Structures are given as structure tokens and as C-alpha cells.
Amino acid sequence: MREPALRMDGVSLGYGERTVLRGVSLAAREGEVLGVLGPNGSGKTTLVRGATRVLAPSSGSVTLLGRALPLYDRRELARALAVIPQEGTPLFPFTVLETVLMGRAPWLRPFAFEGEEDLRAAREALRAVGAEDLAARDLSELSGGERQRVVVARALAQGTRVLLADEPTAHLDLRHAVAVFALLRELRDARGLAVVVVTHDLNLAAAHCDRLVLLSRGAVAAEGTPREVLRPDLLADAFGTPVWVGRRSDGTPFVAAGGGPGTGNGTEEAGREDRR
Amino acid sequence: MSPRATAGRLLGAGALLLAAVAASLAVAAAVGPEVPEGRAASAETRRFVVEEIRVPRALLAALVGGALSVSGAAFQALLRNPLASPYILGVSGGGSLGAVAAIVGGLPLALGAVPLLPAFAFGGCLAAIALIHAVAQRRGHLLAQDLLLAGVVANSFFLALLSVLQYLATPHEAARILQWTLGAVRTGRVPFGAAALLCAIGLLSLLRDGVALNLLSVGDETAALLGVDVAAVRRRTFVAASILTGTAVAVSGPIGFVGLFVPHAVRRVLGPDHRVLLPSAFLAGAAFLVLADTAARSAFGAREIPVGVITAVVGAPAFVAILSRRERGAPEGDRP
Numbered sequence: 001m002r003e004p005a006l007r008m009d010g011v012s013l014g015y016g017e018r019t020v021l022r023g024v025s026l027a028a029r030e031g032e033v034l035g036v037l038g039p040n041g042s043g044k045t046t047l048v049r050g051a052t053r054v055l056a057p058s059s060g061s062v063t064l065l066g067r068a069l070p071l072y073d074r075r076e077l078a079r080a081l082a083v084i085p086q087e088g089t090p091l092f093p094f095t096v097l098e099t100v101l102m103g104r105a106p107w108l109r110p111f112a113f114e115g116e117e118d119l120r121a122a123r124e125a126l127r128a129v130g131a132e133d134l135a136a137r138d139l140s141e142l143s144g145g146e147r148q149r150v151v152v153a154r155a156l157a158q159g160t161r162v163l164l165a166d167e168p169t170a171h172l173d174l175r176h177a178v179a180v181f182a183l184l185r186e187l188r189d190a191r192g193l194a195v196v197v198v199t200h201d202l203n204l205a206a207a208h209c210d211r212l213v214l215l216s217r218g219a220v221a222a223e224g225t226p227r228e229v230l231r232p233d234l235l236a237d238a239f240g241t242p243v244w245v246g247r248r249s250d251g252t253p254f255v256a257a258g259g260g261p262g263t264g265n266g267t268e269e270a271g272r273e274d275r276r
Numbered sequence: 277m278s279p280r281a282t283a284g285r286l287l288g289a290g291a292l293l294l295a296a297v298a299a300s301l302a303v304a305a306a307v308g309p310e311v312p313e314g315r316a317a318s319a320e321t322r323r324f325v326v327e328e329i330r331v332p333r334a335l336l337a338a339l340v341g342g343a344l345s346v347s348g349a350a351f352q353a354l355l356r357n358p359l360a361s362p363y364i365l366g367v368s369g370g371g372s373l374g375a376v377a378a379i380v381g382g383l384p385l386a387l388g389a390v391p392l393l394p395a396f397a398f399g400g401c402l403a404a405i406a407l408i409h410a411v412a413q414r415r416g417h418l419l420a421q422d423l424l425l426a427g428v429v430a431n432s433f434f435l436a437l438l439s440v441l442q443y444l445a446t447p448h449e450a451a452r453i454l455q456w457t458l459g460a461v462r463t464g465r466v467p468f469g470a471a472a473l474l475c476a477i478g479l480l481s482l483l484r485d486g487v488a489l490n491l492l493s494v495g496d497e498t499a500a501l502l503g504v505d506v507a508a509v510r511r512r513t514f515v516a517a518s519i520l521t522g523t524a525v526a527v528s529g530p531i532g533f534v535g536l537f538v539p540h541a542v543r544r545v546l547g548p549d550h551r552v553l554l555p556s557a558f559l560a561g562a563a564f565l566v567l568a569d570t571a572a573r574s575a576f577g578a579r580e581i582p583v584g585v586i587t588a589v590v591g592a593p594a595f596v597a598i599l600s601r602r603e604r605g606a607p608e609g610d611r612p
Contacts, residue, residue, distance in 0.1 A: 074504070074505055076503075090494040091353070093547075094494075098547070106503035108487055110484045
């Protein structure tokens with residue numbers, strides 16, 4: 001099997017005295033979408049900070065494309081790993097194309113303007129997310145769904161092999177959330193990217209991710225295919241609430257809080273439902 | 277806007293604005309009270325008035341206007357606040373305090389033919405920069421809210437000290453202080469070359485970080501993820517913008533509104549890309565202040581009014597117009 005594009009080995013990580021992640025290991029390969037799940041406070045955001053080198057692990061290591069993360073300089077890192085952050089719109093009225101061209105910043109020299117190659121990369125990225133017709137619009141005029149596509153395009157314009165999305169559907173309605181996940185799968189197929197999605201939306205993750213990692217209290221509680229990870233006992237323990245897991249007609253797990261349809265109570269019933 | 281269009285926009289705007297600066301300089305050279313009665317306005321006198329008085333003063337006004345506009349644009353990006361002005365962090369307050377302390381403290385205000393007041397003012401600015409930097413620094417970062425807090429507190433502190441000094445001043449000193457705090461472009465107060473060099477260094481430093489400033493206006497996190505050394509860029513921007521403010525204040529005392537509304541006006545026309553905005557704002561601010569200063573010294577006959585009055589009278593309504601038009605144009609409301 002190929003060397004994973006992004007690998008964490010026994011990473012422990014925290015803020016000062018407080019350790020948030022404890023011995024987390026995971027691997028994302030090119031051509032797959034890896035979902036990182038977990039309740040609030042389980043360490044998802046801290047994991048993103050470790051993968052993007054905002055925080056340095058107190059023990060363990062992060063490897064990106066076969067090279068230890070601390071060996072990258074800032075611009076090299078931005079050429080290897082693109083992140084779709086949770087951040088608001090800019091202060092000033094940049095256009096969509098200008099925003100996507102910002103993804104070329106790690107490739108620009110000081111005092112330089114973007115060249116033909118940068119423009120080509122930006123246009124391709126806009127085409128990949130289906131937002132070509134928005135190019136000249138002011139970012140602040142766009143809807144939440146359109147804006148998120150633009151942010152994905154900016155990450156694509158960076159030209160990296162690894163894409164890390166931090167809660168990319170947090171402010172989106174159902175249709176747009178599904179569209180974002182479908183887009184990430186498309187990028188996996190068309191460009192062979194390694195895609196890591198941090199999300200708390202279990203059902204979108206179940207339907208769209210190839211593999212899942214479930215975080216609970218700063219450690220990996222389960223890892224594997226959606227069927228292996230989305231088990232009522234594991235989820236109930238991680239989220240601290242009864243969870244029902246059913247199956248769609250294609251076998252994809254489907255998760256709901258509390259008891260399932262027709263069942264009066266929580267995990268026990270749900271567990272039976274799952275094994276059926 | 278494609279990259280080629282962006283570069284083209286810079287060239288086009290640059291050419292137009294250079295022409296505007298040249299035109300404003302020509303106006304400044306041509307306009308003004310005639311040579312006083314009783315003396316023959318010989319060609320020689322006229323030449324002296326234009327070449328030795330009006331043109332140097334207009335060049336200095338251009339430098340100050342440009343410096344304040346660039347500084348304002350940089351502070352707006354640094355503080356993530358479109359209402360930031362070059363004076364918001366109290367750098368100018370420190371400069372005024374330096375100048376006033378020298379006046380009241382009876383320090384020599386000239387060394388032979390070299391005036392020292394601007395040096396004291398610039399020293400005050402540097403001290404303010406160091407103080408604000410030390411207070412606002414948290415784990416190597418100059419975060420916007422820390423800078424604002426430190427700057428606003430420092431400014432109030434400086435103004436309080438300034439009031440004390442004004443209270444203690446003799447009537448003669450008080451007149452000098454008033455003259456200083458009103459702000460005016462006066463030649464002979466500062467070597468033009470030194471001021472121009474400081475401004476050039478500040479502007480170049482900011483231009484080098486042009487892309488980084490664009491990214492910072494999206495957010496520190498995004499900028500860092502796109503390879504920007506956020507802490508270093510924030511520090512460089514703070515120092516460069518403060519040096520520009522300090523130079524302008526040392527030359528002319530505080531002149532309001534230029535640094536607030538020129539960046540906004542330029543951004544409206546040319547967009548927010550700092551690689552275009554900063555040099556264009558420099559030229560636009562230069563042309564604006566040359567014209568404002570020309571009006572200040574000629575609109576009311578031989579009696580000069582403070583140029584800050586002109587910039588405020590023109591700038592305040594213009595700024596309101598820009599802001600209200602923006603509200604109609606773009607939905608600011610849904611921005612976080």
C-alpha cells in the first residue's frame with residue numbers, strides 16, 4: 001500500500017498544561033476521503049491545529065507526503081497542504097476571482113502579481129467547484145453555499161495533494177451541505193487528492209467518506225469504514241447520549257439521536273436494530 | 277479582475293494619479309497671495325517665491341498626504357477595522373507630546389539653522405511605537421484587539437500628559453503649542469530628503485507584504501494557512517505604518533481625515549488589493565493634500581488657515597458619502 005499522504009503517529013497535543021489529544025494515530029491516503037468525527041470538545045479542532053502546525057505535538061509525529069511536518073517552511077507547507085478553514089468573509093470587498101487567486105500566495109514572490117499559470121489554476125479551481133460564473137462577483141454578495149464553494153476553490157488553487165476541510169458544512173443547509181461533500185468526493189476522484197474532513201455531521205460522513213475516525217475525549221475511539229465506526233455503542237459512548245443506527249437501502253449507516261423509529265428507548269434497542 | 281488586469285489597473289491608475297500630483301503641484305506653484313505691496317514684483321522675486329517657497333512646500337505636502345494615506349490603509353488592514361486612521365494608536369499623540377514637552381521643557385528648538393522640533397516629535401513617535409508594541413505584544417503576536425487596546429489607552433495617556441503641559445505652559449509657549457497641534461505644512465522645519473527616505477522605506481516595506489496584507493484582511497488563520505508569517509507581517513506593518521505616521525506628524529503636526537478617507541476612496545475605485553491600493557493611495561493622498569494646503573494658504577487672502585480645517589471640511593462629508601454609498605451597494609450587514 002502507498003505511503004499515506006497525511007499521517008499522525010501517537011500524537012499528543014494541547015494548550016500549555018492541558019493535553020487535549022492523547023496518542024492519536026490516523027492516516028489519509030491519496031484518493032480517499034477520510035472523515036474525522038467526534039462530539040464538541042473531543043479534540044477535532046486541536047487535531048486540525050496539529051495537522052496544520054499551528055500547535056506542535058508534545059509527543060508523536062505528523063508526516064505529510066513522506067516528510068516530517070516540522071521540516072517544511074511556511075510556504076512549502078502551504079504548497080503541500082490546503083485547508084478549508086472556518087473563517088468569515090474578508091474585511092474588504094474582494095471579488096471571487098481575487099479570493100481564489102489568494103490560494104496562489106504560497107507560489108508568489110514578493111512584489112509580484114499573479115501570472116498566467118496562477119490565473120489558469122484559479123480558473124480551473126473555479127470550474128471544479130462549478131463557480132465559474134461567479135468570478136467577477138463580490139464575495140460578500142454570495143450566499144453561504146456559494147461562498148463555501150469559493151473557499152474550496154481557493155484551497156484547490158493552492159495545487160496541493162492534501163486537502164483538509166474543517167467543518168465545511170457548519171453553516172450550510174442540507175442541500176448545500178450535501179453538495180460540499182459531493183464536491184469533495186469529486187475532487188478525490190478527478191484529482192486523486194487525499195481529503196480529510198473534520199465534521200460532526202455523522203450522516204453526511206457516513207454517506208460520503210471512505211473511512212472514518214471517531215474521536216472521543218481526545219483519543220481515537222474507532223477507526224474504519226462507516227459501517228465499522230458508526231455503531232450505536234461506540235457513538236453513544238463518544239457522544240454521551242443514546243444513539244440509534246439504521247441502514248439505508250444501499251447499506252449506508254444512518255444515525256439518529258435517541259431511540260429509532262418504533263423503538264422506545266436508546267442504545268440497547270438500537271444495537272439490536274443495527275445487528276439485524 | 278484577472279492578474280493582468282490588476283497589474284494594468286495599477287499602471288493606469290498610477291499614470292493618472294501621477295498626472296494629478298503633477299497638476300496639483302502646478303496649481304500650488306501658481307496660486308497664492310501676490311508678493312507684498314510696496315516691493316516691486318520683479319521676475320527675480322517671483323522666481324524666488326515659486327521655487328524657494330511654494331514648490332518646496334507643495335512637495336512636502338505631497339509627502340505628508342501620501343504618507344498619511346498609506347499609513348491609514350495599512351492600519352485599516354492591520355486592525356481589521358475600516359475606520360482606523362493613522363492616529364488611532366496614539367503614535368501621533370506620542371509625537372505631539374514629544375514636541376510639546378520640548379517646547380515647555382525649554383529645550384533648544386533649533387541647532388543653528390537646523391530645527392529640532394520635528395526631531396523631538398519624531399522621537400516621541402518612536403517612543404510611542406515602542407511602548408504600544410511592548411504592551412500589545414502577546415506571545416510574539418500583535419493581535420488586532422491587543423493593538424487597539426494598547427493604542428487607545430496610550431493615546432488617552434499621551435493626551436492627558438499633553439493637557440498638563442499645556443496647563444503649565446507660559447502664554448508664549450501656549451501659542452507655540454497651539455500652532456503645533458493645529459497642524460500645518462511648513463518648509464524649513466525638516467530636511468525633505470530625510471522625511472522622503474523614511475516614507476520610502478515604510479512604503480516599500482508595506483508593498484513587499486502586499487499579498488500578505490490581502491490575506492490578513494481575510495483573517496490571520498487563513499493567512500497563516502497560505503504560508504504567511506503572520507506575527508512577522510503584523511509587526512512589520514505596525515512599524516512601517518507607524519513610521520509613516522510619525523514622519524508625517526514630525527513634518528506637519530497632526531492633519532486629520534486624509535488617512536481615513538483617501539484609502540476608502542481609492543479602494544472604492546480600484547478595489548482592495550494592497551499591491552494596487554497602497555501606491556495609489558500614496559499618490560491620491562499626495563495630490564489631495566497639495567490642493568488642500570494650497571487652499572489653506574490662499575483661500576482667505578494673505579491669512580493662512582490650518583490645513584487640517586480644509587481636510588476635515590472636505591474629508592468629513594466625502595467620507596460620509598463613501599460610507600453611505602457602500603451600504604447601498606454591498607450587503608455589509610451579513611458580514612460577521
